[in-house]
Amino acid sequence: MMLQFHFFAQGNASARYEIDAKRIGVYPTDKDALPRSREFIRLDSTYYVGYMYEGLYKYERAADYLGYKYALVPLNKALYLLEKDYGDKLKNLYTSMVYFQQYANRYDDFYQLTMTLKLAYNSIEMPDSTMAILNKIESYNFQKDNFNINSERSWIYHRNRFFKKDKYPFLANTIEENEKLAFNACHLQLTQIKQNKSANDYWYGSRQSEEDVLVVEHYLALLHNYNANYDSAEYYYKKLIDGNRVSWGNYANYQHEIGNFEEAIGYYSKTYYRRKFSLSEQDYYLPSLYIYGARTKDAINLAQAKIVESGSTPGFGWYNIALARSYLYDGQLDSCDFFLTKAFNFKELHINTTLTQSQYEFTINLLRIQMLDKKEQQIRFFNQGWWYSISDLYNTFSLKLEKLILEYAVVNALAYNPERKRVVYDLFCGESTVTFDETIYLLKDFSLPYFEKMYDKLKETDKRKKIHKYYRLFSAKFKYEDGEQEASAKDCETLLDDINTAGQVGVEDENAVKKNYEKLYMARLYEVLAKSYDGIGRDNGIAMANYYDEFPQLIPFSGVKMKMKLTTIGLEDENITKVKEDLTSCNIDLTTESNINIPEATIEFEKKGEFYRANINVTTGSGIIVVANGQLVFKSTEGIGKELALRLFGKGGAVKYEAVKN
16 A cells, blocks of 8 residues: 555656656647547546646636536646645745746646636636635745736625625625725735735846736726726726726726717727637627617627627627617517527526626516517507407507516516616616616616605716716606606706707716717607607607607607608509508508608508518608618518508518518
């Protein structure tokens, strides 16, 4: 037994020499690394190198929970064997320069193993194991902390801030306390960098600490942003930009949060490195910013392209949510439903992000509630006399029931979310996964006076001046929902006056609206105004015209009736007559008279063989082209009139139309 133990401890020197020679030029991520790892293990199963190659190879190709679990086994075994044979050498690494050079390759392997283990544990939500790895590294007391131990701890504290000590013992019991732990970890690392600077300058050169400091400042920028310390966040982001160390996605999140939507789009669009098989946050958030600017078709194309690129790897579920949202705002409700279901059925891993599974489920449910609500509104839009139809009444009731069940789930999720104020109520928070429009939809059925007061206060206290007008919109919306239609109309009028004067000499520009980036905001403002006018018996024609100018796809689901000039030309037969009848039964006030305050539409019908074609053109009263040479090809007339009614409002969809079977 003693002989066997001695052999295990010392290993086979000749076999290890052969392994070390053969690993030269073969990286653990190479395609032939796995057979090499098996060869190394056969040569000496007590040597760490074979298991390291196996673990790193499997980690590099892991794209789901099982993949990471399979990688952990050889990675842990490799680390155990490396420490067993070389742990003492690593602890004395900085004894001398000669000693350091002698064992530098073992240090490099130790670094690669521990950092990969950390990433693997983070990928499958095992932060306690990540902390154990960081504690292990810290026990070696390396003179230079290439592992960024306390910065990594800071990330783990922040990433798990909403949990308590009973789940993870390294945490405190409140979000505020956990954020304090995260800040303290960063400041401790800065202190350690300063303390070891002179020694490390001697070893690595006088500028060796610059990158180390930037790593810490990366996390400080994130923490200050989350804690709404926007001046401090800007300070650190500027330092990171100057040091060529900034994450453009994170900086875009910051710009998004403070209301610089144009700048955010620019930074989200920058190309930068991210680990394979992990969520690209900018590809989730960028479609939402396109929706703010009523660029729903661009949002759809972007999300579709990302889904094709990523395949069924981590991030796929989030991209499907982004695509579903894009279809929702374009009026394509069946496509929205399809992709929400795909996201719901996908087992997402939230890699390379602070976004969580609870946010994932919350976002899907909230979008589904909106979709169900729009489907209910669509029934009313398709048939002005819907309450006389048994089938419409039944479908409306079914949608209400399904929506009620989901609303219960969403309300409970919100009630038990300890950071709901930050990631839901505080609009545009970089950690939020819902848009301001989804937030206002969610809160309109809650305690309206409470939220009205909340947003009245926020518009006075929030440091983000460009977001104040959104709080004012919320306040007006809640007044309308609470039956205060005179008050909501007055608030909207005042807000429009402020917006119209913003940017003039001597006028504060906090109410300024960037025309191509805040169309959704303006559309919702005109919607509240139009509904308020309608409720108090005032003409809402101009408000509706402006609503249509900003975001026409929203109108069929708003419950307000749009006046529109419609001209039909071309083929006339029995089928076309049926299509026209279905179109005129929709909730549109169609007229043949021109008016500067109403859009003008032309539909030309033609037939080739068995198929009909409708050519659609629509311009707003102010001359903006909404639909240019839109086409709808059909054989059966079922649903065509209704589909044409939606296309008059800019809804997208396939050229060849087939009725959806319910």
